[in-house]
Amino acid sequence: xxxxxxxxxxxxxxxxxxxxxxxxxxxxxxxxxxxxxxxxxxxxxxxxxxxxxxxxxxxxxxxxxxxxxxxxxxxxxxxxxxxxxxxxxxxxxxxxxxxxxxxxxxxxxxxxxxxxxxxxxxxxxxxxxxxxxxxxxxxxxxxxxxxxxxxxxxxxxxxxxxxxxxxxxxxxxxxxxxxxxxxxxxxxxxxxxxxxxxxxxxxxxxxxxxxxxxxxxxxxxxxxxxxxxxxxxxxxxxxxxxxxxxxxxxxxxxxxxxxxxxxxxxxxxxxxxxxx
Amino acid sequence: xxxxxxxxxxxxxxxxxxxxxxxxxxxxxxxxxxxxxxxxxxxxxxxxxxxxxxxxxxxxxxxxxxxxxxxxxxxxxxxxxxxxxxxxxxxxxxxxxxxxxxxxxxxxxxxx
Numbered sequence: 001x002x003x004x005x006x007x008x009x010x011x012x013x014x015x016x017x018x019x020x021x022x023x024x025x026x027x028x029x030x031x032x033x034x035x036x037x038x039x040x041x042x043x044x045x046x047x048x049x050x051x052x053x054x055x056x057x058x059x060x061x062x063x064x065x066x067x068x069x070x071x072x073x074x075x076x077x078x079x080x081x082x083x084x085x086x087x088x089x090x091x092x093x094x095x096x097x098x099x100x101x102x103x104x105x106x107x108x109x110x111x112x113x114x115x116x117x118x119x120x121x122x123x124x125x126x127x128x129x130x131x132x133x134x135x136x137x138x139x140x141x142x143x144x145x146x147x148x149x150x151x152x153x154x155x156x157x158x159x160x161x162x163x164x165x166x167x168x169x170x171x172x173x174x175x176x177x178x179x180x181x182x183x184x185x186x187x188x189x190x191x192x193x194x195x196x197x198x199x200x201x202x203x204x205x206x207x208x209x210x211x212x213x214x215x216x217x218x219x220x221x222x223x224x225x226x227x228x229x230x231x232x233x234x235x236x237x238x239x240x241x242x243x244x245x246x247x248x249x250x251x252x253x254x255x256x257x258x259x260x261x262x263x264x265x266x267x268x269x270x271x272x273x274x275x276x
Numbered sequence: 277x278x279x280x281x282x283x284x285x286x287x288x289x290x291x292x293x294x295x296x297x298x299x300x301x302x303x304x305x306x307x308x309x310x311x312x313x314x315x316x317x318x319x320x321x322x323x324x325x326x327x328x329x330x331x332x333x334x335x336x337x338x339x340x341x342x343x344x345x346x347x348x349x350x351x352x353x354x355x356x357x358x359x360x361x362x363x364x365x366x367x368x369x370x371x372x373x374x375x376x377x378x379x380x381x382x383x384x385x386x387x388x
Contacts (some may be wrong), residue, residue, distance in 0.1 A: 183331045253376075257358070
């Protein structure tokens with residue numbers, strides 16, 4: 001078998017150009033091979049140490065649908081020690097912001113816009129997102145075995161954070177969790193860098209998948225519509241009101257100073273409209 | 277200085293009040309980072325408890341108690357930190373903060 005040696009190609013004397021063509025070729029091959037074959041993959045999504053969610057991703061004919069559960073996975077029984085609790089320096093609470101629906105993301109290949117369902121004050125909305133093109137850097141020599149898959153590293157900048165993905169060429173489907181994909185193979189693990197990293201880990205694959213995508217498009221299309229910008233602004237306003245109220249109710253203790261720090265715990269740290 | 281002494285007296289009084297009627301436990305030093313979870317008595321909010329190292333300042337120890345707020349999607353959305361200085365261990369201050377927050381959460385007094 002002929003080995004492809006970097007920098008030795010006659011047609012592409014520039015290795016960067018050659019890499020781009022090679023990546024394009026792999027992506028085209030992945031799209032061609034995957035055409036017509038359905039895939040179902042299941043990821044575990046960890047937005048924080050507080051919760052783990054199950055996310056199902058379906059891919060067929062260039063359309064990727066991801067369905068994130070509204071409820072977290074049950075936690076294993078914690079072993080609690082009374083002495084540790086006495087020494088604790090922090091506490092975490094979950095804010096009840098009304099009924100939460102499944103987060104469904106529908107993304108068509110080569111289309112800049114994607115749609116997703118999002119919950120706000122107990123209502124479900126269809127949110128449209130002018131998704132920025134992810135420019136993956138696959139120029140890494142890192143190869144890791146994750147589960148049964150030999151994985152390659154790739155990174156991309158996304159809305160104020162850096163995504164680190166490990167994909168496998170064993171499954172030539174350009175899909176991944178949430179809104180991510182576009183690599184030559186299926187994403188096996190992905191995380192965002194930062195103070196509050198999010199993790200996605202591939203747990204199950206059905207390929208080819210013979211079932212249906214459990215999404216009622218008629219229901220989704222009937223939902224009230226919002227742009228992502230409008231949705232994010234509404235959520236930020238709601239959160240700000242709740243946190244402001246909470247701050248005003250903080251107990252006053254002499255000699256104790258209380259400070260509030262606003263955190264955006266989503267994967268997205270900075271949106272396009274916030275840069276202006 | 278007067279203010280500092282007043283502060284210490286206030287913290288000591290609060291700690292004493294928090295311990296009143298409960299089984300007081302001896303304070304422990306040099307706590308490593310440990311995490312446990314528990315359910316609140318009258319609320320469904322998940323509680324995660326973490327020990328944090330403390331910063332010493334002369335003979336006083338800086339104690340920082342953090343309340344992390346998460347949304348239903350498991351994403352952190354805000355943090356509130358309560359800070360004070362004590363003479364010895366922070367455990368009394370932490371116990372007081374925890375007791376106060378738990379009471380307020382259980383009675384819906386934090387508005388969440």
